Amino acid sequence: MxxxxxxxxxxxxxxSEITPQAAYQNRRQWLLSAAALxxxxxxxxxxxxxxxxxxxxxxxxxxPGRTSSVAGATTVEKPTSYSDASSYNNYYEFGTDKSDxxxxxxxxxxxxxxxxxxxxxxxxxxxxxxxxxxLSPMEERIYRLRCVEGxxxxxxxxxxxxxxxxxxxxxxxxxxxxxxxTLADNKQMPGLNANVLDWPYVEGLRMDEAMHPxxxxxxxxxxxxxxxxxxxxxxxxxxxxxxxxxxxxxVKIRFTDKEPRTAWNVAAPQEYGFYSNVNPxxxxxxxxxxxxxxxxxxxxxxxxxxQTQMFNGYEPQVGQLYAGMDLRKLF
Ligand code: MTE
Numbered sequence: 231m232x233x234x235x236x237x238x239x240x241x242x243x244x245x246s247e248i249t250p251q252a253a254y255q256n257r258r259q260w261l262l263s264a265a266a267l268x269x270x271x272x273x274x275x276x277x278x279x280x281x282x283x284x285x286x287x288x289x290x291x292x293x294p295g296r297t298s299s300v301a302g303a304t305t306v307e308k309p310t311s312y313s314d315a316s317s318y319n320n321y322y323e324f325g326t327d328k329s330d331x332x333x334x335x336x337x338x339x340x341x342x343x344x345x346x347x348x349x350x351x352x353x354x355x356x357x358x359x360x361x362x363x364x365l366s367p368m369e370e371r372i373y374r375l376r377c378v379e380g381x382x383x384x385x386x387x388x389x390x391x392x393x394x395x396x397x398x399x400x401x402x403x404x405x406x407x408x409x410x411x412t413l414a415d416n417k418q419m420p421g422l423n424a425n426v427l428d429w430p431y432v433e434g435l436r437m438d439e440a441m442h443p444x445x446x447x448x449x450x451x452x453x454x455x456x457x458x459x460x461x462x463x464x465x466x467x468x469x470x471x472x473x474x475x476x477x478x479x480x481v482k483i484r485f486t487d488k489e490p491r492t493a494w495n496v497a498a499p500q501e502y503g504f505y506s507n508v509n510p511x512x513x514x515x516x517x518x519x520x521x522x523x524x525x526x527x528x529x530x531x532x533x534x535x536x537q538t539q540m541f542n543g544y545e546p547q548v549g550q551l552y553a554g555m556d557l558r559k560l561f
Pocket of ligand 1: 231315318319320321322323375376377378394412413431459461472473474476477478479548
């Protein structure tokens with residue numbers, strides 16, 4: 231983000247509109263395996279994106295989720311194809327080109343994996359990935375993701391509200407913020423050799439933002455576990471904020487009384503604030519935030535741009551969190 235100039239020069243293939251036989255068979259197999267798992271999922275949301283021609287990709291282990299009942303959690307917009315969502319990525323630990331992570335993130339080892347929970351909580355500890363997978367029922371949430379660079383996607387994520395984990399660890403009264411630290415391992419991540427950011431990649435939320443039911447701890451997408459390039463084995467997804475707030479491959483969650491120093495804010499404070507709420511009225515110094523390009527839409531780079539919505543369209547759910555704040559100053 232810092233070193234790219236514009237969302238340009240990208241010649242992305244359109245998502246396939248057809249369902250090849252193999253994909254159809256994969257989908258059938260998946261339905262059977264999900265049934266075998268006893269998933270009490272409602273298939274409505276899944277059908278919505280399956281009908282777009284985006285079947286379960288069948289590349290990774292199945293991770294079905296029931297359709298979420300959280301308000302705002304399932305948009306009816308057409309989801310981005312899996313191939314676009316998993317090949318046009320920002321994951322600087324694996325390179326700064328959009329096409330780098332899909333090629334280089336094969337070295338990431340998503341298992342075994344532990345997340346340390348520390349700071350101002352009564353029950354700190356190390357959570358094993360398997361324990362986290364079982365902590366709460368998996369839900370499917372179809373969220374818009376808007377990147378500060380001016381593009382957006384619609385992705386069916388699988389996970390549960392971060393609030394479920396937060397409740398378990400019992401934050402103390404003094405905990406006002408949550409810091410999210412992501413993996414920084416030279417052996418697994420070739421991009422760490424570049425001094426793009428001060429590693430590890432750190433993000434943060436205010437406590438009420440972290441507790442908001444839309445804030446998702448995601449373990450999967452498109453009915454499967456997360457591909458490495460999308461942040462395996464678990465990441466954050468905060469749909470009303472610019473994409474960079476959604477840290478990938480989390481290893482530590484720390485509760486604190488001070489606003490965390492986030493990686494992008496440290497790198498360029500005049501460009502990336504702590505809040506980073508999607509706001510079409512407040513331009514980034516180098517990019518207007520008024521419109522966006524939906525990845526995979528017909529016309530590619532020349533497709534008609536969409537109007538960006540306040541809080542990425544989640545204003546009814548999250549607007550009250552920012553009542554009375556000057557969002558030009560606290561961007
Ligand atoms: N998390 C880590 N650890 N490293 C990163 O470079 N990039 C962020 C965010 N999380 C990033 C990260 C940015 S800029 C965006 S837009 C989203 O991840 C992209 O997520 P996606 O590749 O699943 O679309």
